[in-house]
Amino acid sequence: MDKLILIDGNNIIYRAFFAMPPLTNTAGQQTNAVYGFTTMLLRLIEEHKPSHLIVAFDAGKITFRHEGYEDYKGGRQKTPPELSEQFPLLKDLLRDLGVPQYEIAGYEADDIIGSISRQADEAGREVMIVSGDKDMLQLASDHTTIALVRKGVTEVELYGPQQIREKYDLTPEQIIDLKGLMGDASDNIPGVPGVGEKTALKLLQQFGSVEGVLAGTGELKGKMKEKLEEHADSAVMSKKLATIYREVPLEHAWEDMLFSGINKDTAGPALAKLEFKSLLERLSLSAYTPAASGDAGEAAEGVPEAALDIVICETDGDLPAVIAALPEIAALHLETSGENPHRSEVIGLGLSAAQQHYYIPFALLKSPAATPLLDWLGDPLAPKSGYDLHRADLALHWQGIAFAGAANDVQLAAYLLDPTEANQNLNDLAAKYGQPRLAPDEEVLGKGAKYKLPDLRTLGSHVARKSAAVLGIVRRQEEALRDTGMAGLFHDLEMPLSRILADMEKQGIAVNKEDLKELGKEFEAQIAALVAEIYETCGTEFNLNSPKQLGEILFDKLGLPVVKKTKTGYSTDAEVLEKLAPYHNVVRLILQYRTIAKLQSTYVEGLLKEVSGETGKVHTFYRQTIAATGRLSSQYPNLQNIPIRLEEGRKIRKVFVxxxxxxxxxxxxxxxxxxxxxxxxxxxERLKEAFVNDMDIHTKTAMDVFGVSAEQVDSNMRRSAKAVNFGIVYGISDYGLSQNLNITRKEAAQFIDQYFEVFQGVRRYMxxxxxxxxxxxxxxxxxxxxxxxxxxxxxxxxxxxxxxxxxxxxxxxxxxxxxxxxxxxxxxxxxxxxxxxxxxxxxxxxxxxxxxxxxxxxxxxxxxxxxxxxxxxxxxxxxxxxxxxxxxxxxx
Known part of the structure; x- marks a missing residue:
């Protein structure tokens, strides 16, 4: 079936420019936006395999919309020259890659996309529109999916009519009405002043459209009625400006959008000129020079299967060849199933030398003939590279197989090289570091209820290709780690720590189950007493865990002030309840109930499920590749989030023995x-003085900021100083500090200014x-x-x-x-x-x-x-x- 991908060129290159770190080639040209755009483009081609493809661009700054509204997009700042100079580079590269592109004077890229998609939709063709602009949601239909680009240009969220209904409770057409009411500062579309997304959604769910809202103002009251009546013309104009024009006179025929794959003859030199070495390798064009004879060279889609020499071990008789090759083996991949590595099933092992690759099913690893292989796996002097070796170590351990000698974990190195892309999978890394494309696990193994192991040869080839990919990735990463000055951090800290964490996790920590059960009974009694007291105070019984019923009790029955509303009614989240606590004693009881109920469900019942029947311990799993700051995170169970500010939370720690x-x-x-x-x-100097003299830092801060002696610092002063001290560390704003200390933003801003006036070294550092x-x-x-x-x-x-x-x-x-x-x-x-x-x-x-x-x-x-x-x-x-x-x- 035909599949057309339409890419919003201006939007994506703009996003790529601000998402990618600075990148300049030896000619001094900025290329980061072109690189980011091309990386995303290649991923789209690989994953979605379009039969037709086009990149649409704006043609100039003046469009037909300016005829009716001169200030359209008037608030936008001038495009940075570092980005402007990359547009011609991108357009030239797209031409050489063989990707069609389109622009028409007087129209924007989204109008071109809207017009092409309308025609394709009417012909029943499958369309995907790729953009970071939510305006595109108005184009969604049964045949047209909108891929909204997020996280720079690394992720997309897919929206059809159903997903738009689930998120906004609107039809695609109503997205235009949403923009008409709330406006769009980025395009200088005014909308109705004071109407944000929340209010606009509420109005549309009541009246259906901008016209319906304006006709129904008689049903509204107060300032909202006044605003809508006063700015009716602005709302109508804003809707018109936000409407994607779908009648652009198109010159391109359907055949002009045909995409037959990357043009190998011209792509190589073009990528080489821009010095995109990783993309050359990714397309297997790293050594390609077009021959006069027109020889096409290797397929651009990746190294064909025959290029890898893979040996699938089926019986004990196949193992001697593997064992003989062990001195040459540098990379492995352990295929497992299940998220928790302490309970994973080991499926098989891929091993790779430079020219030869092997697959050994788990059943053969348990064979006596595999003893030399197991000795090699457990040999700390035999260096091994792999993906998520920490997980592999744990999975093997619980099968009675020792693992040592982890030298390079490509997942861990990738995290160091870009910690904002947490937990990157091996397929992503292979593409990122120019390795042959790996088939997604979902294609080979299925997912969820559809998970099923394929035949031995298919499975073995898949796993061996993963270990082969590791070899190429390691080489590229080593160079990148040296270039960024992080080779020492990787080899001397993160890799040894990976082994230490695995040792801690295998050891586990013992839990006194009887004490844990008794604590559970204690919490249950507290919960029952709190529920009874809440019902008695409110004069009725209701479902405490239902926000709707709780909202009716608090706001309708008890008449407490409404702090915040949601689409479905009153908000009763923790922030709201904290603000309501001074108004009625029952709010304090509800907060206490929620705290104890969470302790009971998460930490008593949750821990009981995680205690190993074999060891009597819980074996958490530490993740090194999640937090961008470098902190560790914990799961199965999470032992880092046990609440210890309350005595009830601290009691949980009693069961760890x-x-x-x-x-x-x-x-x-x-x-x-x-x-x-x-x-x-x-x-x-002031901060250093406090720590060198072993002073209480919060008292010292209060002394310096308030200009008092240590004896004059009261509890409120110290509390404020503590809040600002830790707030500075976490980049707190005046709003955040005002919420923490329950003071006005102005007072908070003054306090922060005072702090920086005193601690000028901190201000200078910031x-x-x-x-x-x-x-x-x-x-x-x-x-x-x-x-x-x-x-x-x-x-x-x-x-x-x-x-x-x-x-x-x-x-x-x-x-x-x-x-x-x-x-x-x-x-x-x-x-x-x-x-x-x-x-x-x-x-x-x-x-x-x-x-x-x-x-x-x-x-x-x-x-x-x-x-x-x-x-x-x-x-x-x-x-x-x-x-x-x-x-x-x-x-x-």
Whole structure:
């Protein structure tokens, strides 16, 4: 069946420009937007295989819309010259790739797209429109899908009429009415002042259209009625401006949009000229030079299957060849099923040398003939590269197979090279680093209920291709890690930490199930008592977990002030209830009920499900490739989010106990590590003085900001100082601080100004790091961990402000994360060198938890803080506070 992809050229290149880090070729040309656009284009071609394709561009700045409204798009700032100069580069490249493009004077790209899609729709052809502009949703139909581009140009959300109904409760046609009412600042479409998306949706759900709203103002009251009547003409004009014109006189015939694949004869030289080496390799054109004879060379879609020499092992008799090749094997891929690596099924193993690739089914790994292979897997002196080796280590462990020698984890390296793209899969990495295309797992294995292993040869080829891809990716990543200065961070910190985390996860932490059940009974009794008291206070019974019924009780029956509304009625979220708490005692009871109910469901019932029947422990799984700051995250179960501000939450920690009699739990926690890092990075004398003299930093801040002595600092002053201290670390705004302290934004802004007036080194650091980020497109931690900030120069205020706050806090948070990781690596080494039996069990943000035998306790109480405080030398001392007890609760 015909499939047409229509790409909004101006929109996508603009998004790519601000999404990609700066990129310049040796000729001095900016090429980041062209590279980002082309990467997305190739992914679309690979995934959707269009029969027809066209990229539409705006032709000039003046369109027919300006005839009726001179200020159309008048608020837009001038296109940056670094972007303007890339338009001709992109158009030339599209021509050489063999991708049709189209522009018509007086019309915008979306009008061209709207007109082409209308004709294709009427002919019953399948259409996909690719753009980052939500206006395109008005074009959705049974045959036309809108692919809204998100996260720069790395992800798309697909919308048909059903998805638009689910998200907005509107038809595609009503998207125009939505824009007519709320306007669009980016296009200088005025709409109705004071009407945002929420209000516009409510009006459209009531009246159906802009015309219906204006005809029905008699049913409205107050300011809304006045606004609509006063700005009726603006609403009608705005709707007209927002309407995509679908009657553009088209010169292109359907055949002109035919796409027969990338033109190999001209694509290679064009990509080489722009120095897009990874894209050349991705299309297998890295060594291609067009011959005079017109030889087409290899297929642009990727290396054909015959190019890989794959051996599928079926019996014990096939294993000797694999074993003989082990000295040459450099990469592996362990295929597993299931998300939780502690409960995964191992399917098989792919192994790759430079020219030969192997697949061994799991059943053969268990054969006595495979013993030399298992010895190699467990040999720490046999270096191995792979994808998510941490997960592979755990999956093999629970099958009784040891794993060691992890040298390069391409998932972990990819995360370091771009931490904003969390948890990238191997298919993405293969495409990103110019390797032959890998078939998606869904194609080979199915997904969810349709998951099914194919025949041995199909499965073996698929898995062996994954290990082969790893080989090529490693080579490219090593070069990138060296170029970015992160090779040391990868090999000396992240890779050793991966093995340490796996060891901790295999060990697990023991849980006293009986105590956990008793705690559950205690929570159930509290819940029952709270429910009874709430019903008695309200004078009726209702479903406490129903926002609708709760809203009716609070706002209709009890008459509490309405704070916020949703599409379906009153909002009763936590933020609303916190604001209502002073008005009625029942709100406090409901908040308490929610807290205890969550503890019961998430941490009592949830933990009971996760306790292993074999070990009596919970075995969490730490993820290194999720948080952009470098922090670890935990799942199956998540042991980092146990709420400890409330006593009921802290009680959960009582059930975590040592796994051996006579042992204790020992915990050490960094004291205010992020503020200490801030003092070092900012070189602020006042901050450094506080930590060097071991003063309470919040009291010191209050003294300096309020100009009082330590004795004059009251609890409110210290609380305010604490809020602003941690707010500075997390890039808090005056609004955020006002909410935290329940003061006005003006007061919060004054307090922040006072803080910066006193701590001028911090202010200087904040200003300089933002300027540095604007210049180079990223910021780094003290250990050179990078975080790219593509929106740092965005015209959109919200995007730019978020990027600026991220620039300020990433070096602080990221360095703090690096420090505790360093401490873990150094502590692991210390335990090994001293031959201690003490075991590292958990990392919870700034805290490390161990189980320790009695005879080692005195040594560990001294050794642990020494290692933690010496992990990284700063201009202020690091401080780790140690405690211990018979369970985790007592150790805190």
């Amino acid at each position: 040592p796994s051996e009699p006579g042992w204790s739990i020992l915990a050490a926690d960094y004291s205010q590590i992020e503020l200490r890092v801030l003092a070092h990075i900012s070189d602020d 200003d300089e790091i933002v300027q540095e980020a604007r210049k180079q497109g990223y910021v780094t931690t003290l250990l050179e961990r990078r975080r790219y900030l593509p929106e740092i120069n965005a015209k959109n205020f919200n995007l730019r402000s978020f990027a600026e706050r991220t620039a300020m806090n990433t070096p602080i948070q990221g360095t703090a994360a690096d420090i505790i990781k360093l401490a873990m690596v150094q502590m692991d080494k210390a335990l090994y060198e001293r031959k201690l039996r003490s075991r590292m069990l958990l990392q919870v943000h700034d805290e490390l938890v161990f189980e320790v035998p009695e005879e080692e306790m005195d040594l560990m109480k001294k050794l642990l803080p020494e290692v933690m405080e010496g992990a990284l030398k700063l201009s202020v001392p690091l401080k780790a506070e140690v405690s211990y007890g018979s369970n985790w609760y007592e150790a805190k």
